[in-house]
Amino acid sequence: MPCLRSLIASVMQVDAASLREEDGVETMAIWDSLRVITLASMIEFHYDIVLANADIENLTSVQRVRDVVARYAQS
Amino acid sequence: MLNPEDIAKEVATLRQRLAGPKLTLADVTACGQAANRLAEAAEAAAQPVERIALAGDTTLDLLAQAVACALLQEGMLARIFVAPIGTGTQQILDSGSDLHAFRPGMVLLVPDWRSAIAPLPTDSMAAAAAADAAQIDMYRSLWGTLTARRYRVLQQTLVPPPWTLRGVADRRSPASVVRRVEALNEALIDASDGQVTWLEADRMAAQVGLHAWSAPRFHHAAKLGFDPRFLVDYLPWFRGAWRAATGRAKKVLVVDLDDTLWGGTIGDLGVDAVALGPAHGAAGEAFASWQDYLAMLGRRGVILAVCSKNAPEHALAGFDHPHAALRRDDFASCVCSWDDKATGLRRIAAELSLGVDALVFADDNPAETALVRQVLPEVETVDLGVDPAQFVQRLEAGHWFDLQALTEADLHRRAAYAGRRLALETRTSTADLSSYLSGLQMAGRLDPALVKDLPRIAQLELKTNQFNLTTRRYSQAELATFAAREDRLLLTFSLRDRFANHGLTAAIVAAAEGDTLRIDSWVMSCRIFSRSAEQFIIVRLAELARSRGIGTLIGEYAPTARNDVVADLYPRLGFSPSGSGGLWLRPLDRPLDDLACWIAVESDPATHLDSNG
Numbered sequence: 001m002p003c004l005r006s007l008i009a010s011v012m013q014v015d016a017a018s019l020r021e022e023d024g025v026e027t028m029a030i031w032d033s034l035r036v037i038t039l040a041s042m043i044e045f046h047y048d049i050v051l052a053n054a055d056i057e058n059l060t061s062v063q064r065v066r067d068v069v070a071r072y073a074q075s
Numbered sequence: 076m077l078n079p080e081d082i083a084k085e086v087a088t089l090r091q092r093l094a095g096p097k098l099t100l101a102d103v104t105a106c107g108q109a110a111n112r113l114a115e116a117a118e119a120a121a122q123p124v125e126r127i128a129l130a131g132d133t134t135l136d137l138l139a140q141a142v143a144c145a146l147l148q149e150g151m152l153a154r155i156f157v158a159p160i161g162t163g164t165q166q167i168l169d170s171g172s173d174l175h176a177f178r179p180g181m182v183l184l185v186p187d188w189r190s191a192i193a194p195l196p197t198d199s200m201a202a203a204a205a206a207d208a209a210q211i212d213m214y215r216s217l218w219g220t221l222t223a224r225r226y227r228v229l230q231q232t233l234v235p236p237p238w239t240l241r242g243v244a245d246r247r248s249p250a251s252v253v254r255r256v257e258a259l260n261e262a263l264i265d266a267s268d269g270q271v272t273w274l275e276a277d278r279m280a281a282q283v284g285l286h287a288w289s290a291p292r293f294h295h296a297a298k299l300g301f302d303p304r305f306l307v308d309y310l311p312w313f314r315g316a317w318r319a320a321t322g323r324a325k326k327v328l329v330v331d332l333d334d335t336l337w338g339g340t341i342g343d344l345g346v347d348a349v350a351l352g353p354a355h356g357a358a359g360e361a362f363a364s365w366q367d368y369l370a371m372l373g374r375r376g377v378i379l380a381v382c383s384k385n386a387p388e389h390a391l392a393g394f395d396h397p398h399a400a401l402r403r404d405d406f407a408s409c410v411c412s413w414d415d416k417a418t419g420l421r422r423i424a425a426e427l428s429l430g431v432d433a434l435v436f437a438d439d440n441p442a443e444t445a446l447v448r449q450v451l452p453e454v455e456t457v458d459l460g461v462d463p464a465q466f467v468q469r470l471e472a473g474h475w476f477d478l479q480a481l482t483e484a485d486l487h488r489r490a491a492y493a494g495r496r497l498a499l500e501t502r503t504s505t506a507d508l509s510s511y512l513s514g515l516q517m518a519g520r521l522d523p524a525l526v527k528d529l530p531r532i533a534q535l536e537l538k539t540n541q542f543n544l545t546t547r548r549y550s551q552a553e554l555a556t557f558a559a560r561e562d563r564l565l566l567t568f569s570l571r572d573r574f575a576n577h578g579l580t581a582a583i584v585a586a587a588e589g590d591t592l593r594i595d596s597w598v599m600s601c602r603i604f605s606r607s608a609e610q611f612i613i614v615r616l617a618e619l620a621r622s623r624g625i626g627t628l629i630g631e632y633a634p635t636a637r638n639d640v641v642a643d644l645y646p647r648l649g650f651s652p653s654g655s656g657g658l659w660l661r662p663l664d665r666p667l668d669d670l671a672c673w674i675a676v677e678s679d680p681a682t683h684l685d686s687n688g
Binding site for chain 1: 100134
């Protein structure tokens with residue numbers, strides 16, 4: 001299973017090593033709504049989870065993506 | 076700005092990534108965006124680029140990336156226009172719209188059941204029929220507008236919602252959404268009458284699972300029609316529909332023998348010990364089932380061939396196995412030798428008078444398919460793997476032989492090729508060409524096209540690359556228009572010989588213009604090359620022209636990369652060049668006895684050769 005950082009980087013088409021935890025919709029123009037949907041779909045596929053709509057809308061930064069996935073891992 | 080060499084290198088890199096064994100959604104989105112950038116650069120460098128417009132009821136931006144990837148896999152770059160969600164009808168009907176300004180060569184319509192199926196009172200058949208009729212009228216109007224501009228039209232079938240409301244009761248309720256989606260799909264396919272190439276989104280969704288496909292959360296979040304993870308699955312479906320729409324559907328399935336049609340090596344085991352049939356357990360059952368499937372493909376017009384590294388006497392004995400569903404006669408060509416598979420495939424293509432790009436090669440040995448991909452990249456390959464129970468799924472995954480409609484020609488192709496093979500065997504034992512052609516006892520007819528001939532003529536127009544003088548690619552709708560015009564002749568040529576009835580194998584569209592009859596389109600099946608059919612057609616056409624008081628035949632040749640076989644056709648038929656522009660003429664005030672022909676006129680209309688062969 002790819003790490004979360006690699007997954008985000010592959011969707012946002014950036015180098016994984018360059019991604020900071022605070023990077024997201026505020027710092028990257030490429031982080032748009034369609035890429036969020038694509039990211040949501042890939043997270044669901046790789047982590048075998050189904051994200052609620054509210055959580056899809058929360059995928060706005062690397063840190064927030066990590067928080068959302070962690071919450072599903074715990075439940 | 077990228078130069079053509081840079082573009083080609085980047086395209087090759089993307090195609091390599093898209094050829095990987097485990098494509099991901101990230102691959103599709105990344106390659107799709109890169110492909111769009113390259114298509115813009117290619118167009119700026121005056122390179123040929125497809126132009127495709129997408130219009131529908133859902134967000135199509137991700138689908139556009141998948142379409143770009145699918146076309147890259149087909150070796151094409153594409154500029155893609157996406158109509159804003161829900162504006163497709165307006166964009167198509169408004170001649171000044173951005174869609175028309177984009178000048179697409181093809182339009183993909185992506186309807187959604189939420190827009191197509193209006194809620195109705197339970198079990199109101201009349202209201203359901205009226206609502207569906209309104210949808211059909213609307214689409215007829217859209218198709219007519221698009222085809223009048225010579226845009227090719229692709230359309231996805233409606234995918235039903237994943238819920239069922241009341242279970243079996245809804246299956247029995249004519250006004251239920253599920254029943255109406257099914258009925259509307261069938262009605263639209265019928266109504267499209269050759270104008271539209273269909274992409275079976277409903278079948279695709281059923282294969283991956285309707286609940287997984289529909290993923291309502293993505294529709295709520297971004298008006299997506301399906302879970303974007305299935306964009307990877309979408310690629311082969313789109314490619315199959317695109318190939319059907321552009322005349323690139325594959326024609327020949329070439330299979331290996333050992334561990335492909337039966338389990339084991341027949342040269343070592345002998346015919347009785349290979350795994351085929353119930354006595355050999357699950358594997359034997361699976362191979363028998365696979366042979367049944369291939370036999371059905373053959374009966375539906377896919378040309379079957381064998382390419383095997385084997386001694387012929389051992390290899391072909393497998394067809395005598397009591398559980399073999401396939402016999403030698405089911406195969407139009409059998410190449411059994413110790414040559415490499417690429418050499419064998421070239422021989423098969425030459426024997427069948429087809430290009431290698433018409434072939435799909437299926438083998439259990441990945442080393443063999445890898446060699447073919449390297450040496451003959453035009454041949455599509457299928458790695459069957461080691462489990463025969465998966466062979467059907469692995470072959471079907473490529474949608475290589477998907478057809479929009481079966482014609483009589485498809486249903487009789489196997490017999491026609493068997494007859495052709497017998498005729499060619501006769502040729503090798505005949506001293507000279509004249510004796511060989513006489514011995515075939517050929518009879519033919521050149522007749523005005525009937526309505527039932529139109530699908531077959533449209534098939535020939537779309538798929539014929541070699542004997543195609545002007546490559547006009549007339550659609551079925553356009554051919555129907557010609558058939559109704561006084562100043563147009565739409566003619567069909569049918570042929571039989573003592574081995575087979577080859578059926579409708581050539582078609583002509585001719586335009587009566589004053590004292591001349593211009594051959595606007597002339598297509599002929601490669602199966603009947605070198606039989607003097609061209610001479611027969613010109614002699615009969617001249618008779619028709621004279622009966623209408625016409626004094627000159629005009630032929631036109633427009634060269635393409637594939638039709639150089641007919642570059643000298645008109646000079647061979649006694650035509651003289653007429654200025655520039657590829658025109659040739661033959662006055663009809665002189666006899667045509669220079670055109671030697673070995674085909675008698677089939678005189679009895681009752682034996683008019685139907686659209687078969």
